[in-house]
Amino acid sequence: MSSPAIHSAKQFHCAPNESKPPKHVAIIMDGNGRWASERGMHRSEGHSAGVKNVRRVTNSFVRHGVKYLTLFAFSTENWGRPGEEVDFLINLMGEAIRQETQPLHEQGVRIRHIGRINRLPDWLQDAIRESEELTKDNELVTLNLAYDYGGRAEIIDAVKAMISEGMRPDDVTEDTLQHHLYTAGLPDPDLIIRTAGEMRISNFLIWQSAYAEYYVTATHWPDFDESEIAKALVVYGERHRRYGRLDPVEIT
Numbered sequence: 001m002s003s004p005a006i007h008s009a010k011q012f013h014c015a016p017n018e019s020k021p022p023k024h025v026a027i028i029m030d031g032n033g034r035w036a037s038e039r040g041m042h043r044s045e046g047h048s049a050g051v052k053n054v055r056r057v058t059n060s061f062v063r064h065g066v067k068y069l070t071l072f073a074f075s076t077e078n079w080g081r082p083g084e085e086v087d088f089l090i091n092l093m094g095e096a097i098r099q100e101t102q103p104l105h106e107q108g109v110r111i112r113h114i115g116r117i118n119r120l121p122d123w124l125q126d127a128i129r130e131s132e133e134l135t136k137d138n139e140l141v142t143l144n145l146a147y148d149y150g151g152r153a154e155i156i157d158a159v160k161a162m163i164s165e166g167m168r169p170d171d172v173t174e175d176t177l178q179h180h181l182y183t184a185g186l187p188d189p190d191l192i193i194r195t196a197g198e199m200r201i202s203n204f205l206i207w208q209s210a211y212a213e214y215y216v217t218a219t220h221w222p223d224f225d226e227s228e229i230a231k232a233l234v235v236y237g238e239r240h241r242r243y244g245r246l247d248p249v250e251i252t
Helices: 032-037 043-063 076-080 083-107 122-135 151-164 174-179 226-238
Strands: 024-028 068-075 109-114 141-149 191-194 213-216
Touching: 032 043, 043 068, 043 083, 043 141, 043 226, 068 076, 068 083, 076 083, 076 141, 083 109, 083 122, 109 122, 141 151, 151 174, 191 226, 213 226
Parallel strands: 024 068, 024 191, 068 141, 109 141, 191 213
Antiparallel strands: none
């Protein structure tokens, strides 16, 4: 895994390399609570501001040619937060789906949920399924919402599914495991972005990120805007991805 680094705005004076955009970008949307605290606001106001940023960020990545965008919205570990905050986040997710599904559908965005769904309230499960059904044929960009998602839980669920199908040990390959992940049918992420400066992957796409490039910014998620996206894409465009191999010039 490439070492994440925080890059300051003054380092960048050029446009991103549009000839080499990442196909799939995944984002750990961190810093909502700190963003609110720095402004003397309640944490819930930070989460609300973060939700409002989803459509703006989606539109920006579409303009840069990204075809898949995965947003880490609620982790399997987030259930351990205070009940009041968990209830707020669940209701906020429902409100976001109700308000954003139709506008995103009209723009050609396909919405997909990745993660466990059975622990969510029935009304939220229904809203998620309805948004997926409505947008399933859209092709502009696929927006994956990782909600009640955890990388370890994903792998465990995949193994359980293979066992339940009677799969023999010799039949288990990287391809068969990947086929049973929540992200089946999606390309692995090329670029994983984490906002708010933390240097950890937080159990996010741990199988799929084997050769992803990482980029960390100190900017909190509600402030992650077009200029921040441009900086991330500049850095990505400067990376040389070898996937564990050597370049021919290095072999000679």
